[in-house]
Amino acid sequence: MYKTYIMDLSQSCKNCQFRSHLFDKLNQEELDFIHRNKQTTAVKKGAIVNKSGDPIREFVYLVEGLVKFQKIGKNGKEQIVSIARPLDFVGLLSVFSKDSYEYTVTALVDSVVCRIDIESMRKMVQMNGQFSLDILKYISNISDEIIRHTYAINSKNLRGRIAMLLVDFADKYFGSTSFDLPISRKEMAEMIDMTPENVIRILSEFRRDGIVNVRGKHIEILNMSLLSKIRDLG
Amino acid sequence: MYKTYIMDLSQSCKNCQFRSHLFDKLNQEELDFIHRNKQTTAVKKGAIVNKSGDPIREFVYLVEGLVKFQKIGKNGKEQIVSIARPLDFVGLLSVFSKDSYEYTVTALVDSVVCRIDIESMRKMVQMNGQFSLDILKYISNISDEIIRHTYAINSKNLRGRIAMLLVDFADKYFGSTSFDLPISRKEMAEMIDMTPENVIRILSEFRRDGIVNVRGKHIEILNMSLLSKIRDLG
DNA sequence: CGCGGCTTTGATGTTCATCAAGTAAAGTGG
DNA sequence: CCACTTTACTTGATGAACATCAAAGCCGCG
Numbered sequence: 001m002y003k004t005y006i007m008d009l010s011q012s013c014k015n016c017q018f019r020s021h022l023f024d025k026l027n028q029e030e031l032d033f034i035h036r037n038k039q040t041t042a043v044k045k046g047a048i049v050n051k052s053g054d055p056i057r058e059f060v061y062l063v064e065g066l067v068k069f070q071k072i073g074k075n076g077k078e079q080i081v082s083i084a085r086p087l088d089f090v091g092l093l094s095v096f097s098k099d100s101y102e103y104t105v106t107a108l109v110d111s112v113v114c115r116i117d118i119e120s121m122r123k124m125v126q127m128n129g130q131f132s133l134d135i136l137k138y139i140s141n142i143s144d145e146i147i148r149h150t151y152a153i154n155s156k157n158l159r160g161r162i163a164m165l166l167v168d169f170a171d172k173y174f175g176s177t178s179f180d181l182p183i184s185r186k187e188m189a190e191m192i193d194m195t196p197e198n199v200i201r202i203l204s205e206f207r208r209d210g211i212v213n214v215r216g217k218h219i220e221i222l223n224m225s226l227l228s229k230i231r232d233l234g
Numbered sequence: 235m236y237k238t239y240i241m242d243l244s245q246s247c248k249n250c251q252f253r254s255h256l257f258d259k260l261n262q263e264e265l266d267f268i269h270r271n272k273q274t275t276a277v278k279k280g281a282i283v284n285k286s287g288d289p290i291r292e293f294v295y296l297v298e299g300l301v302k303f304q305k306i307g308k309n310g311k312e313q314i315v316s317i318a319r320p321l322d323f324v325g326l327l328s329v330f331s332k333d334s335y336e337y338t339v340t341a342l343v344d345s346v347v348c349r350i351d352i353e354s355m356r357k358m359v360q361m362n363g364q365f366s367l368d369i370l371k372y373i374s375n376i377s378d379e380i381i382r383h384t385y386a387i388n389s390k391n392l393r394g395r396i397a398m399l400l401v402d403f404a405d406k407y408f409g410s411t412s413f414d415l416p417i418s419r420k421e422m423a424e425m426i427d428m429t430p431e432n433v434i435r436i437l438s439e440f441r442r443d444g445i446v447n448v449r450g451k452h453i454e455i456l457n458m459s460l461l462s463k464i465r466d467l468g
Numbered sequence: 469c470g471c472g473g474c475t476t477t478g479a480t481g482t483t484c485a486t487c488a489a490g491t492a493a494a495g496t497g498g
Numbered sequence: 499c500c501a502c503t504t505t506a507c508t509t510g511a512t513g514a515a516c517a518t519c520a521a522a523g524c525c526g527c528g
Contacts, residue, residue, distance in 0.1 A: 028324055037288065057334075070521080081381070093381070095374070095376065096367070096371050097370075097371045115470085125366055126364065126366070126373045129360030129363070132370070133356060135370065136330045138331075139370065139374060140327055140373060143374075144327055147380055150384050151305065154388050157515075194516080204476075391483075392484070417510095428485090432484070435508085438509085
C-alpha cells in the first residue's frame with residue numbers, strides 16, 4: 001500500500017520500521033554493516049533514480065513514494081514495465097546480472113530511497129546463506145510477477161486492460177476505490193501497451209456506463225464488481 | 235547450440251562434460267554431494283518433464299534435446315514462454331520462489347535431463363557463497379532474457395515476429411540457415427502470440443518473396459540479411 | 469496573455485483474428 | 499500393408515479491433 005511516512009533519514013537500520021522482511025535474517029552486526037554502507041536520500045517528483053545504461057553501483061530500495069521502471073523500445077517509444085511501491089526493490093532484475101541498469105527509474109511522486117552499496121550486498125549474500133536464499137526467492141518472485149503481468153496485459157482487449165489497471169491502482173497501490181492517478185494518460189498507455197487516445201476513449205466509455213467517475217486525474221470506482229468482471233473477461 | 239550427444243548416464247558429475255558453468259565453483263566434495271542426490275533420465279519426444287501445478291521436488295537441468303515451457307492462459311489457450319536448449323535449467327523461475335511449478339515443460343525431441351533434489355540445491359546455496367551469487371546472476375539473466383523477449387515480440391508486427399522466430403532458430407538453436415523445425419505451425423503461433431493461419435500465410439509470403447524455402451517442417455533461409463531487416467523494422 | 473503540452477472526440481484506414489472449406493499428412497485398427 | 503480416421507496444414511473471404519490522423523478545447527507556465 002502506498003502511504004506517506006515521516007522518516008528520520010539518519011536512523012540506523014537496526015530499528016528501521018521501513019525495512020523489508022528481506023533483511024530479517026541479518027543479525028545486529030550485519031545490519032550495522034549495511035547501515036554503514038548505505039545512504040538514504042529524498043527524490044523529487046519527476047527526478048531520475050537510475051538511468052538505463054548507467055553503471056550499477058548500488059542496490060536501491062524504495063522507502064516512500066512511487067517510482068516507475070521504463071524501457072525504451074527500438075522505435076523510441078517508452079514502455080513502463082512496472083511501478084514500485086514502498087518496500088519494493090528498484091532495478092532488482094539487473095542488479096546481480098548486469099554491470100549497467102536495464103531500466104530507467106523515475107519518481108512519480110516525491111519519494112525516499114535507500115541506496116546500499118552493491119559490493120556490500122554481494123558480500124552479505126556470500127556470507128549469510130539464509131539471506132542468499134531469501135534474496136533468490138525474492139528475485140524469482142518479482143520476475144515471475146512481471147512475466148505473469150506482461151502476459152496478462154497482452155491477452156486482454158483494451159477494455160480489459162484499462163479495467164485491470166484501475167483495479168490494480170485501487171487494490172494494490174491505494175487501498176481505496178477513490179484515488180488520484182500518479183501518471184498521465186500517456187503513461188497509462190505506456191503501461192498497458194495502447195495509445196493515449198484509446199485510454200481516454202475507454203475511460204469515457206466507463207464513465208458513460210456509470211462504472212467510474214473521472215475528473216482529470218481523480219478516479220472513483222463506482223462499480224468494482226463489474227470492473228473486475230470486465231478485467232477477467234477481457 | 236542444439237546438438238546430439240552420446241552420454242553415459244551413470245557417470246559422476248565430477249568430470250561431466252555436459253555440466254553447466256554454474257557448477258564450476260563447487261569443489262570435488264560438493265560435486266559428489268550433488269551427484270549422490272541427482273538422477274539422470276531420458277525423456278521421449280512429447281513426454282512431460284514437469285506439469286504446471288505439480289509440487290517442486292527437483293531442480294531440473296537439460297542435458298540433451300529441446301523442451302518447451304508453456305503456460306495456460308485463462309481462456310484455455312496455450313502460450314509457449316520459452317524453449318530451453320542443452321545446459322539450460324528448466325523451471326528455474328519458480329524453483330526457488332514457489333512450491334509448485336508455474337509452467338508445464340514438454341520435450342520437443344528425445345531429450346535427457348538431470349534432476350537434482352531441490353533440498354540439496356538449497357543446502358548448496360546456503361553453504362557456498364560464491365555458488366549462491368552465481369545462481370542469483372543466472373536467474374536474473376534468464377528472467378531479464380524472458381522479459382526482454384516478451385516485450386520484443388509484442389512490439390513487432392506479424393511479419394517481424396515470424397522473422398525473429400526464424401532467425402532465432404537459425405542462430406541460437408541450430409547454428410545453420412537450414413534446419414528442421416521442432417514444432418508445429420500451431421506451436422509457432424503459441425510462441426509469438428498469433429494464429430496458426432497467419433503463421434502459414436506469412437511463411438508463404440516469405441517463400442513467394444524468395445526469402446526462405448519451406449517444405450513442411452524443413453526451413454532454409456535464403457536471404458538472411460533481408461530477414462533480419464524485417465525482424466528489426468517490424 | 470499567449471504558447472506548448474496534455475486531453476478529448478470524431479473520422480478513416482490497416483492489421484489481424486475469425487470463419488469456412490479443402491488438401492495433405494500422420495496415426496490407427498483390421 | 500491398406501483403408502479409415504483424425505490431425506495438421508493451407509488459402510480465401512469477411513469483419514472486428516485497434517492505430518493513426520486531424521482538429522478543437524483545456525490547463526499550466528513563463
